Amino acid sequence: xxxxxxxxxxxxxxxxxxxxxxxxxxxxxxxxxxxxxxxxxxxxxxxxxxxxxxxxxxxxxxxxxxxxxxxxxxxxxxxxxxxxxxxxxxxxxxxxxxxxxxxxxxxxxxxxxxxxxxxxxxxxxxxxxxxxxxxxxxxxxxxxxxxxxxxxxxxxxxxxxxxxxxxxxxxxxxxxxxxx
DNA sequence: TGCACGATGAAC
DNA sequence: TTCATCGTGCAC
Numbered sequence: 482x483x484x485x486x487x488x489x490x491x492x493x494x495x496x497x498x499x500x501x502x503x504x505x506x507x508x509x510x511x512x513x514x515x516x517x518x519x520x521x522x523x524x525x526x527x528x529x530x531x532x533x534x535x536x537x538x539x540x541x542x543x544x545x546x547x548x549x550x551x552x553x554x555x556x557x558x559x560x561x562x563x564x565x566x567x568x569x570x571x572x573x574x575x576x577x578x579x580x581x582x583x584x585x586x587x588x589x590x591x592x593x594x595x596x597x598x599x600x601x602x603x604x605x606x607x608x609x610x611x612x613x614x615x616x617x618x619x620x621x622x623x624x625x626x627x628x629x630x631x632x633x634x635x636x637x638x639x640x641x642x643x644x645x646x647x648x649x650x651x652x653x654x655x656x657x658x659x660x661x
Numbered sequence: 662t663g664c665a666c667g668a669t670g671a672a673c
Numbered sequence: 674t675t676c677a678t679c680g681t682g683c684a685c
């Protein structure tokens with residue numbers, strides 16, 4: 482997808498990422514998954530977003546230009562993959578939560594930690610430009626007939642009223658969604 | 662320099 | 674409901 486795709490409202494980007502293809506080439510293997518579930522993290526005012534605590538060493542990528550990968554380690558054993566959105570200076574991103582396996586994908590892809598493991602995504606890719614030829618997102622087909630479901634985000638109960646916002650999106654009925 | 666904890670997943 | 678496991682962020 483072009484830079485301009487990411488340089489837009491984060492909720493819009495999260496919804497439109499559904500049905501697109503995440504491609505990662507590593508060790509000469511091209512692994513592809515279709516994005517079926519994603520969450521929007523809106524910026525420093527969003528108490529569920531990492532950027533809510535300001536710019537730190539970990540979150541500085543979120544404050545950077547759109548179309549880059551924000552990858553971090555969670556619970557000491559899993560990685561989470563995000564796409565940075567909106568103009569540089571706006572610390573917003575979309576967390577990829579589930580993929581439908583398409584090519585060279587081994588293991589489960591339901592959930593942010595599992596999808597990173599299956600596509601061999603780790604912290605080495607933090608800050609990576611998604612307008613590259615080894616890690617990028619490609620357009621999918623039209624989502625005709627596929628309803629997009631809106632739900633509260635997962636695992637952010639500490640965020641008060643922000644935890645109840647409907648910022649998780651997934652393709653209704655898709656068997657690869659992590660928590661239908 | 663130390664320590665509490667998490668945008669998770671799996672087992673019990 | 675509990676646990677594995679460790680980098681980050683902030684307290685001291």
